[in-house]
Amino acid sequence: MEPVAQNGHFSYTSYRMNIYKAGVSRVKEVCESTFEIEFDLSPDLIEFKAGQYVWVQIPKEIDDPKGNIRAFSIVSTPDEKNIRIVFRKGTSNYKKHLLTLRPDEKVLIFGPFGFLNIPAQSDIPVVFIVGGVGIAPFMSMVNHATQINSKQQVRLIYANSRKESAPYLEQLQDLKSRNSSFDYVNIFGKVSWQDIEKVSRKLRTPSFYVLGPETMVKSVAAYLFKHGVANHRLVFEEYSCSKESLKKTGALKIVNDQVFKLAVQSAFNHIVITDLDGTILYANSAASHMTGFSTLEMIGNTPRLWGGLMNHSFYKNLWTTIKAKHRTFLGELTNRHKDGTFYTARVRISPIIDSANDMIGFIGTEEDITKEKEVEKLKDEFVSIASHELRTPLTAIDGLISMVLDGEYGEVDKNLKQPLEDVNTSSARLIHLVNDLLNLSRIQAGRMKYTLSEFSIADVITETVQQLEPLFTKKGLRLTTERLKKVRVRGDSDKVKEVLNNLIGNSLKFTDKGGVTVSLKVTGDKVHIFVRDTGIGIAKKDQSKLFGNFQQLESGAGRPAGTGLGLHISKEMALKMGGDIWLEKSDSGKGSTFAFSIPKS
Known part of the structure; x- marks a missing residue:
């Protein structure tokens, strides 16, 4: 217990x-x-x-x-x-x-x-x-x-x-x-x-x-x-106590309120009210339906009647959030129905505060998201399988077209050269999409591997810039660096390169004149890398969409469409390495600055 x-x-x-x-x-x-x-x-x-x-x-x-x-x-x-x-x-x-x-x-x-x-x-x-x-x-x-x-x-x-x-x-x-x-x-x-x-x-x-x-x-x-x-x-053990719970009975007054009962009894979501020690004082009919336990079985018990399946850190975080910080806890957990079957629930637990600003109990709601999770799992499995199956033939097509264009099979007819280059470009875009989908499925399944080490962030930035510079030259733009201090960071250097490639590549796509500058700044125990461009900028209404799945902003005529996954994947990678990505600044028509942080070693 x-x-x-x-x-x-x-x-x-x-x-x-x-x-x-x-x-x-x-x-x-x-x-x-x-x-x-x-x-x-x-x-x-x-x-x-x-x-x-x-x-x-x-x-x-x-x-x-x-x-x-x-x-x-x-x-x-x-x-x-x-x-x-x-x-x-x-x-x-x-x-x-x-x-x-x-x-x-x-x-x-x-x-x-x-x-x-x-x-x-x-x-x-x-x-x-x-x-x-x-x-x-x-x-x-x-x-x-x-x-x-x-x-x-x-x-x-x-x-x-x-x-x-x-x-x-x-x-x-x-x-x-x-x-x-x-x-x-x-x-x-x-x-x-x-x-x-x-x-x-x-x-x-x-x-x-x-x-x-x-x-x-x-x-x-x-x-x-x-x-x-x-x-x-x-x-x-079974009966927990706190100084406050030995004095407070306010939550009991709430559940005796007939207006309150009428309001929540017919609610669609599972709702329970507990005292400060987690003993259930009230449960609505949806709670009974979701757990399989009658209200009589629940009242006087604790939510461990159908829960208790998560481990120590989960419950420590829950109790700290609602009891010590007096904040609402949001999370997902696995519960057990009375018949022994398991279900996944989205839970929201909030402290109940009385008119004297004292905490007197907790109110918890649960929503059964088992089917939602099953659909997500099927979708992720489909994406993963489809991506794996697509990558091999696409890579072969890309290689063969490149060989044809390089004259490996004889001189290419001038009337075929442009169509073949178009096929080659489309193939490269498809491979990029498939790689993004594979990365997304790995992230969602928790299978993305990170090899953490200490390295010079300036060296990684310089190497990435040198690799991308020809693309900028071809478009008549500048790709430069400034203030690259010799500082060591801790992370996965290959993932950092992927993040930089994505940020710099996005700037290239949306910049027609001027160029892109990469710089860094040491802030406390983090190193911030900035990618600043002179492109078209991002409208205020679109800025909240930047890091979502499959979120594509209007790129304008003639600009290659992306997958809508790059920033989302980059943010997930940054978070896993102990950093983050955010839009530092963007003015429509003047350009954007994205920032990426990574822990200093």
Whole structure:
């Protein structure tokens, strides 16, 4: 059950999730009204990390307002063949049904999920404050730490109402005997600040992991915040907390507003409102339709019910944007429908600010873009395949026409020379288009390769200018350089040449007199390269279109048409190298200046 962003261990991309069919191999009452279930996944093997959780779905509808699926932390360690979970029996029909399953009745297990882990730095001591079955991820993590001979100092404050309702007491004693870096205390009743202080006072700046029932988590969090424990030292699991969330209930007032409900209930997009800790207070019918979960199943849960598939950096960025910066988060993510299928959603999450300018909750909308993504993928695959298939015959045609024009097959009839040159020009344009399409498909698929190195940007500019100079001379124009300081940059020198070729080539196309000047300037940790021409300029209305896909501006009669991809591809290349491209200045009839930046080495 994923911790909030405060724990700060986060990378991008969605992570792997599998679906398993499993039978119940063992049911054991570990203490009063508390049961451990072991699931047999054979012949499959589940790979997970200590501290992760799974969703367990009974594959038929049952009479339970929260539905037929629940999340459980894994008790077992990663080296075990099967997985074990633990839970209080309670009055839930779901749990009653789970306990009466026969071995031949299969459940669906989705996972693993979550990023709860002991800090990688072994010199950071950890204090776990755990209530009830919140002990599950602790048992997995600390047993695993013991197996790998970790020397990390770990302390446990284990709270239960009574000794009879405390699972794993014997196992904790055994754990203590096997791990000299671990110690624990049992609390039968409520955890007090004195309990926390007594256990943690001899540890140097420990991290606190608070796991267990919501009431206990919020009570302990209040103590920790009151006594100045910093956010980055706090890790929560299912029930996350912040100073603000312990005080604010404003989001609940919004969802009780009947006018608001009427406005969003029939909205086409999925809409949910949560409190400051991400607990869902309201979900509209579109949210239910998109996820497959009823509103009763969603309310009181968190969006991990259908999400949690992205990795650490994604969620860190999300929480930082909405919670720390109070800004709207926009992104795309992969979610899981209740039936186990995956879909792609465009998400928008905004903080809710009250009249006192305090943040009181969050509103999130999702739009299912799965079909849109499938169409994009098919288009990209078509472009890639078509481009590959076209390049070989086009290159052959270009080569053969050049040989004919060079007299390799005998003297060319003067009446055929111009038509052949026209064919040669058209062939070159087609090859350029195909290369642009291939580059675009590589960029969109994330397959564009970059070989980064340090090099002299002045040398690359000089080489590129010398190669293009004959084209300018042929057109009666000048191509010059100025202020080329000897400065080294870091990037892919071949990609830099492609960007320069594109910018200078565009200037050549739209310049009839005067010429083009290339210069550079060191600005902070970047080097800016400027390509300035004396051409026709770009109208204000067209400037916003410059870096889009297949965006062609009016070039005027007699000017060769481009692919509309060059600037877009160049910008993508520049961004990947840590730089950018932009229009610095353009006046209609006076020319344009484009700028390209690259990191200084």
